Amino acid sequence: MSVLAPTLRNETAKLRRLHVVPTVLALGAGLVLLTLFTVATSGQDSPTWALPLAGFSFAAPLVCPLLVAVVASRVVDVEHQGNGWLLGQALGRTPGSLCRAKLVTTGTLVTGAVIGAAGAVVVLGTLLGVTGPMPFGAWVGTTTCAVAVSLVLLALHVLLSAVIDNQLVCLGVGVVGTVLAVFSSGLPGWVAHATPWGYYGLGAAADYVDGKLTMLTPSYPSVAVLSVVAAVLFAAVTARFDRQEA
Amino acid sequence: MDVLSAELTKLKGSLAWTVVVLLPLVMVGAGIFTTVVSGEQLQDGWDTLWMRSVVFYGLLPYPLAVGVLAALVWRPEHRGGNWNALMTLPVPPARIVAAKTAVVALLCTAMQAVMLLAVVATGTALGLDGMLPGRYVVALAVVALASLPLAALQSALAMLMRSFAGPVAVALVAAAVSIVLLAAGIAPAVWVLPHVLAARATQLGTGTFLDAGQVDVASVAPLLGATVLLAVLVLTASAQVLGRRDVHV
16 A cells, blocks of 8 residues: 555655744745845845845745754754654655655645745835836746755655754754855856755846846756756666665 | 753763754855855955854854754653652752753853854855954853743753654744844844844844844843843742642553
């Protein structure tokens, strides 16, 4: 009998007890507030859509890396604390399947938060007086890139938290990753490609170039390759977990 | 054994020292790396090196690190039956709270020392003229003191939350709020939120985020005043809360 549906139901139920939803809501709220803050403090009387796009590209590497690490740590640490890996295996839920289920449930929330935040910025930006035709393609593109990179990091942190009992490592990687994400945005492309956190900068649709606000084209091929590689590695590692005893 | 001595003993071999040493080194390294890769020079020598190393460090990574350190200090109490053992100790809650806060504050002070050594070593290796201006040494001393309320608050959060990640998430949100408040020029916020106080202290002497670029009595006195007020408030409240807590059944 398939254990997929009961596993997903169980993991979804755990989200509520672990207060993951407030954390994800904080992620979305942080994205919106920091983006709109850059618009409000720009000093421009009639800001164009390049400004909130640049603000979103500034907020994503600041907010997403650590909160994604926190979410992953919360949902995985409970298994270490309560011997959940062994209990799950006794119920036919291998450690690998638990990790996959955790990624699906938390990934759904993170995806919703990032998309919701982008939508909220568009609505609130209009109310704040952002002028000009709304670049729908740029918003969809940069939001998709932010979602993809966030899911890659979520997968990484789920695996890290599962392998290492002490959550200091997972969160420490999240803190260092935040630093890398913020610093990578202003550096040459090869630096941004060096770590997963740098891909937030590669997905930016607007930024300040030589002091001037400029629309950019996100590096879709780079983000796509990162996503595929991460998916393959996650599947391979969790398949290996399935063959290990809890 | 005295509570503080017990807490200090727990620090031996603790992973907390990894955070204390690694974070300042990462921040100084990142600042130098961006300088080298972008081809820019350190135009104002030690001042530019300080700005590139400390400004961002104080706004986001530092409060996060304090959150991680506090979570680490309280982690043993949330494992096994240690919380119940803590509840049955013949020690007033205020002493337990003060000891835990003192340990976190000590780690924060050590972090500032590592930051100072890292900046001096990097500047010397890069061949900068002279030495790090004394005002930045004073600034770091103020940061160590101004971190006391932050240490107390994060310690209280780690006491209340069994999760390791919870207090760190709160630290991130509070740090983001601090950045917004400082950027908006709301100076009185240092008297309300410890995260704003610590972030403001790290900007001393840099001329950024409300800072006039001077490290003098006029800039330092309000921060020290806010430190005393917030530390007393947070420690008192934490002791009251711990005194009303019960064993985990």
